[in-house]
Amino acid sequence: MKKVLVAMSGGVDSSVAASLLKEKGYDITGVFLRFWQDKNQENKASSKQALKEAKSVAKQIGIELLVFDWQDEFKKQVVDYFLKSYQKGDTPNPCVVCNKTIKLGGLIKEANNLGFDYLASGHYLKKLQSKDEVKVYRAKDKTKDQSYFLYTLSHSQLEKLIFPLANFKKSEVRQLARKYKLSVATKSESQDICFLNGPHNNFLKKHLDLRPGDIKLVGENKVIGRHGGLPLYTIGQRRGIDIGGSGPYYVYKLDYRNNILWVVNVWDDESLYKKEFGVKNVNWTTKQKPKLPFICSVVIRYGHLPINCVVKADTKKNSFKVILKKKTRAITPGQSAVFYINKRLIGGGIIDRS
Numbered sequence: 325m326k327k328v329l330v331a332m333s334g335g336v337d338s339s340v341a342a343s344l345l346k347e348k349g350y351d352i353t354g355v356f357l358r359f360w361q362d363k364n365q366e367n368k369a370s371s372k373q374a375l376k377e378a379k380s381v382a383k384q385i386g387i388e389l390l391v392f393d394w395q396d397e398f399k400k401q402v403v404d405y406f407l408k409s410y411q412k413g414d415t416p417n418p419c420v421v422c423n424k425t426i427k428l429g430g431l432i433k434e435a436n437n438l439g440f441d442y443l444a445s446g447h448y449l450k451k452l453q454s455k456d457e458v459k460v461y462r463a464k465d466k467t468k469d470q471s472y473f474l475y476t477l478s479h480s481q482l483e484k485l486i487f488p489l490a491n492f493k494k495s496e497v498r499q500l501a502r503k504y505k506l507s508v509a510t511k512s513e514s515q516d517i518c519f520l521n522g523p524h525n526n527f528l529k530k531h532l533d534l535r536p537g538d539i540k541l542v543g544e545n546k547v548i549g550r551h552g553g554l555p556l557y558t559i560g561q562r563r564g565i566d567i568g569g570s571g572p573y574y575v576y577k578l579d580y581r582n583n584i585l586w587v588v589n590v591w592d593d594e595s596l597y598k599k600e601f602g603v604k605n606v607n608w609t610t611k612q613k614p615k616l617p618f619i620c621s622v623v624i625r626y627g628h629l630p631i632n633c634v635v636k637a638d639t640k641k642n643s644f645k646v647i648l649k650k651k652t653r654a655i656t657p658g659q660s661a662v663f664y665i666n667k668r669l670i671g672g673g674i675i676d677r678s
Contacts, residue, residue: 334377337446414658475672537583560654606673
């Protein structure tokens with residue numbers, strides 16, 4: 325009997341994942357993580373209600389539930405990264421960093437220390453063992469696929485992971501929850517950033533030093549309005565640019581040197597499109613690094629359709645360059661660019677500022 329530590333959040337996915345492994349005969353133990361929360365605002369992923377529901381499921385299926393207090397680590401690795409990224413002009417994806425350092429990366433270390441053979445989670449993606457190599461693929465449910473968030477893991481870390489929901493659609497997972505008569509079978513899910521309550525700009529206004537400045541229209545060297553602080557905006561954004569009833573306007577550039585927000589007034593303005601961009605902090609999930617250049621598809625933000633491209637070395641920056649088959653709108657620094665060959669996850673990195 326393999327010993328498996330199962331990350332349990334009190335949600336439907338992780339509860340069904342634990343139930344499936346128990347049914348298959350694994351020796352499993354659940355673990356619930358306490359995350360940092362803003363003052364007087366519960367973190368949705370580790371609220372008192374979420375812990376209560378995780379305990380209820382663990383009791384139902386007859387397993388022990390460990391509780392780890394990782395509030396300080398979560399604040400340092402995830403929240404501080406989120407704020408620092410916005411402060412310097414990037415638009416980060418904190419869930420990518422959380423999976424790398426906390427939810428999976430951190431728990432893999434803990435599982436090893438406690439003598440577990442594997443760590444399991446309710447993520448939607450496939451892991452296949454091919455000879456001496458682990459290969460990761462998109463999940464059966466395309467609308468729920470979470471392989472995008474796991475490109476930061478190493479090949480050795482992936483060897484330690486089990487994804488019981490790989491071959492299920494969300495609707496089928498709901499059916500299994502009812503079959504197992506789990507107390508969370510009808511629980512709704514949240515896809516928002518867990519430590520935010522309400523618009524993320526409210527959080528940024530509370531925690532960052534923001535400097536208002538001028539808004540200028542590309543092609544015209546005149547001020548058309550005022551912005552509330554450059555970290556409140558991202559490339560291609562329309563919402564929040566209110567200029568006396570005129571518009572609409574879309575963010576083209578964050579000029580931190582001069583504290584100017586540059587905008588265009590057409591959604592598909594040519595200046596918002598790029599055919600190539602740089603990628604830094606690249607990690608490969610394959611056992612061997614791919615030979616450059618290579619053809620693949622890239623996802624430039626979670627939920628975006630894959631775009632055919634070529635990945636090559638950028639010798640000037642000691643990083644990588646992605647050349648797209650077709651120009652694409654709003655390629656945003658700080659977001660993750662994730663590479664696939666067919667449905668297989670190859671790796672990814674952070675979109676760099678040009």
